[in-house]
Amino acid sequence: MNDIPPALLKKVRAHRQEHVLLGWEKFDARRRGDLIRQLEAIDLDEIARLYSDRDHPSGVPTADRLTPIPTEKTSEVDASTIALGRESLAKGELAVLLVAGGQGTRLGFDHPKGMFPIGPVSNKTLFEIHTDKVFALVRRYGKPVPFLVMTSPATHDETEEYFREKQYFGLGRENVIFFQQGTMPAVDLATGQLLLEAVGVLFTSPNGHGGTLTALSDSGLLAELEKRGIRHLFYFQVDNPLVKIGDPAFLGRHIALQAEASSKAIAKAFPKEKMGVFALIDGRCGIVEYSDLPEELAHASRDGRLVYGSGSPAIHLFDVGFLKRITEGKKKLPFHFARKKVPYVSDTGEAIDPTTENALKFEMFIFDSLPMADRYLVMESPREEEFSPVKNASGVDSPATCHRDLSNLAGVWLEKAGVKVPRNQEGHVSLPLEISPRFAFDAAELTAKIGTRRTIESATYFE
Ligand code: UTP
Secondary structure, three states, rough: OOOOOHHHHHHHHOOOHHHOOOOHOOOOOHHHOOOOOHHHHOHHHHHHHHHHOOOOOOOOOOOEEEEEEOOOEEHHHOOOHHHHHHHHHHHEEEEEEEEOOOOOOOOOOOOOOOEEEOOOOOOOOHHHHHHHHHHHHHHHHHHOOOOOEEOOOOHHHHHHHHHHHHHHHHHHHEEEEEEOOOOOOOOEEOOOOEEEEOOEEEEEOOOOOHHHHHHHHHOOOOHHHHHHOOOEEEEEEOOOOOOOOOOHHHHHHHHHHHOOOOEEEEEEOOOOOOOOOOEEEEEEEEEOEEEEEEEHEEEOEEEEEEOOOOOOOOOOOEHHHHHHHHHHHHHHOOOOEEEEOEEOOOOOOOOOOOOOEEEEEEEEHHHHHHHHHHOOEEEEEOOHHHHOOOOOOOOOOHHHHHHHHHHHHHHHHHHHOOOOOOOOOOOEOOEEEOOOOOOOOOHHHHHOOOOOOOOOOOEEEEE
């Protein structure tokens, strides 16, 4: 029977975490082995340090460190810069990275969020809509685009199985690359003790989308991308089906500026909208979470515009060399703290379902990499063209608002192509409309393909 390695036991004791061994004597070899592996993967010194810093989060900048950030507009990018982006795509220098490791608790869907059906007419899933765009990108520029999908233990198996079942949506098995992000344990808010999910099993959860960088580097994927001649990585999140994957205007400007990290921005709709905003933090590009933005700055306005009004839709372009530099020597992003309700097993083996926040969770955020970039770009785009996330089951940022926004965007493209589209009193398209990215990747392609059709009378899917 395997026993706990002495060095590990010593460490567990030194950190007063012996409660995790509750029931040890009765465990079979497999259970013992699993718990040992879980404990060995955790840096107990780091957990203790994080817990003691819980009231002094290092990631929150004070008002005196913040100044407004200069931004550009996607609509103002000139033709020669767009051509630069297209050239890069035609040279096969772009890979895309979809982060899909989150647990999607707010949506309350029983599968990975990417499997959520969202097409207003087609009912296609988020994963299908994203892969359709990558397919269209490959077809247009004639070069493979490696499609990286980051999962977590919570989403990995089902996601991989789904892609396999759908035959990788025609992208080719070799071009779809899955990798898993890491996890972090959670601790009891009052004591700093590791929480048990069950007797002999530590509670862990994905380590945040910032875990992308560590996972990319640790898995050897960054080096692999470089070997394949990939210079730019387009990062996006699974819940936004409006994302313009590989937008040549964005890529062109990123290349022209030799930016290390570039970000899309969306104008905030109102001062307290729950969106992180771009700002210069000590003179470097960064994002401040909505909950951390000082009240007076959230409301500050000039010429009818919010001074800190460029919200982040979490769409970035990273220079591959930059990612290598910032992950060298196993460097990690800082952890943010979240106070959550986490069911757990007590020291006496009792299952507890807390009614108030009892746990401290640790997550890294991708945007903490932005201040490390020596050259950056923040490019603002119209929300209706690029951003409508599915976060909640109803209300704001829900399937209903996303259906509306997908139909509206299809409506605008159709109107540009000379088609009359029915609209309701609020100005929204009044029928479900959808354009498959495989049919038309942008408004210009739709115009070229639409033929003589001039009216829409019923829900329509262009495919
Ligand atoms: P969110 O912060 O919206 O989290 O993730 P979520 O897990 O999807 O949803 P909630 O908060 O539980 O309701 C934004 C994006 O970051 C990814 C998600 O999959 C989503 O694409 N993400 C988040 C990860 O890949 N890993 C994480 O650890 C957290």
